[in-house]
Amino acid sequence: RVFFPQRHFLTLKDFCENEVKDMLWVASDLKQRFKEKHEHYCPLTGKSAGLIFEKRSTRTRVSTETAFALLGGHSCFLSPSDIHLGVNESLRDTAKVLSGFLDILLARVYRHKDLEVLALEGSVPVVNGLSEVYHPLQALADFLTLQEHFKSLKGLTLAWVGDGNNIIHSLMMAAPKLGVNVRCATPKVGRSKNVHICISSRERSSQHGTSLYCTTDPYDACKDADVLVTDTWVSMGQEEEKKERLRAFEGYQITKKMAAVASPDWSFLHCLPRKPEEVDDDVFYSKQSLVWQEAENRKWTVMAVMLCLLRDHQPLLDRPAF
Numbered sequence: 001r002v003f004f005p006q007r008h009f010l011t012l013k014d015f016c017e018n019e020v021k022d023m024l025w026v027a028s029d030l031k032q033r034f035k036e037k038h039e040h041y042c043p044l045t046g047k048s049a050g051l052i053f054e055k056r057s058t059r060t061r062v063s064t065e066t067a068f069a070l071l072g073g074h075s076c077f078l079s080p081s082d083i084h085l086g087v088n089e090s091l092r093d094t095a096k097v098l099s100g101f102l103d104i105l106l107a108r109v110y111r112h113k114d115l116e117v118l119a120l121e122g123s124v125p126v127v128n129g130l131s132e133v134y135h136p137l138q139a140l141a142d143f144l145t146l147q148e149h150f151k152s153l154k155g156l157t158l159a160w161v162g163d164g165n166n167i168i169h170s171l172m173m174a175a176p177k178l179g180v181n182v183r184c185a186t187p188k189v190g191r192s193k194n195v196h197i198c199i200s201s202r203e204r205s206s207q208h209g210t211s212l213y214c215t216t217d218p219y220d221a222c223k224d225a226d227v228l229v230t231d232t233w234v235s236m237g238q239e240e241e242k243k244e245r246l247r248a249f250e251g252y253q254i255t256k257k258m259a260a261v262a263s264p265d266w267s268f269l270h271c272l273p274r275k276p277e278e279v280d281d282d283v284f285y286s287k288q289s290l291v292w293q294e295a296e297n298r299k300w301t302v303m304a305v306m307l308c309l310l311r312d313h314q315p316l317l318d319r320p321a322f
C-alpha cells in the first residue's frame with residue numbers, strides 16, 4: 001500500500017527513491033483505472049482542496065481540479081484577487097484559517113518560502129504547484145512520460161538546454177533516485193542553476209551511481225542523450241528581464257541540427273507553455289516530441305500525489321521495474 005500520511009509535497013528532495021517510484025506507480029495505476037477501465041473510484045469523497053494560484057496556470061489548475069473531482073473530492077480555486085491573502089491578512093493567518101476548511105492545499109507562489117510558511121503554520125498537507133525554485137509535480141509527470149515511452153528509466157540520459165530554473169531543479173532532485181543521468185547546458189552568468197541544488201543533486205548522483213554533467217555548450221550537453229528537455233527562457237515573474245534573457249540564450253534553441261548529436265532514438269520534453277525561441281517547430285511538432293502525453297500526465301501524477309497524502313492506496317498494477 002502507498003500512503004504518505006499528512007506529508008508536505010514541496011520538493012522531491014524530501015522523498016526517497018522508493019517513495020518517488022511509488023508515486024509513479026500509483027500514477028500509472030490510476031491512469032489505467034480511469035482512462036482504460038473507466039472505473040468509478042472515489043476514495044476522496046467529502047474531501048476539499050484549496051488551490052492558491054498567485055500566477056497563471058493552464059495545466060496545473062485544470063489537471064488538479066479534474067483529478068481531485070474524479071477521486072470524489074471538491075476543490076476551491078483561490079486567486080489573490082479573490083482572497084485576503086497577503087493584502088488584508090497575513091499568510092500565517094490565512095494558513096490557519098484555510099486548515100479549518102480544507103483537507104489539502106496546493107499553492108503556486110512567487111516565493112518558495114511562502115510554501116514553507118503555509119506548511120508550518122497550517123495543519124493540512126501543502127503541495128507545491130510551482131515556485132521560483134521547484135516544480136516537483138512537473139518532474140513527476142516528465143518521468144512518468146519517459147517511463148511509458150522507454151519502458152524503463154534506469155540508465156537514461158536526460159539533456160537540459162536552457163535556463164537553470166525551477167523545472168531543471170526538480171528534474172535534478174529526482175533523476176538520481178530513478179537512475180537517470182543528467183547533462184545540463186546553461187549560460188554561465190546569472191542563468192545557471194542554484195548552487196545548493198547542484199551540490200545536493202551531485203551527492204545523490206554519487207550515492208545512486210548516476211552522473212550530473214554541467215556545461216555551457218548545448219551540443220556538448222545533447223551528445224548521445226536519450227531525451228532533450230527545455231523550458232521558456234523567461235519564467236513567470238521575470239518578464240522585465242525578457243530582452244537581456246533572450247540575448248543570453250542565443251544559440252540555445254533546440255533544433256533538429258542539435259538533436260542530430262543525441263542518441264538515434266531521442267525524444268523531446270517541454271513542460272509548456274512553449275515559446276518558439278527555446279525550441280523550433282521542427283522539433284516541437286516532431287514525432288520525437290512527447291509534449292502532449294507529458295501534459296496529460298500532469299493529471300495522473302497530481303492525482304497520485306494528492307491521493308497518497310490523504311489516503312492509502314493499493315495499486316492493482318504490478319510495480320514497474322523503473
Ligand code: CP
Pocket residue numbers: 056057058059060061130138271272273
Ligand atoms: N507546466 C505547467 O505547470 O503549466 P501551467 O503553467 O499551465 O500550469
Ligand code: NVA
Pocket residue numbers: 130131132165166167231232234235236271272273
Ligand atoms: N519555468 C516556468 C515554468 C512554467 C510551467 C515558470 O516558472 O514560469
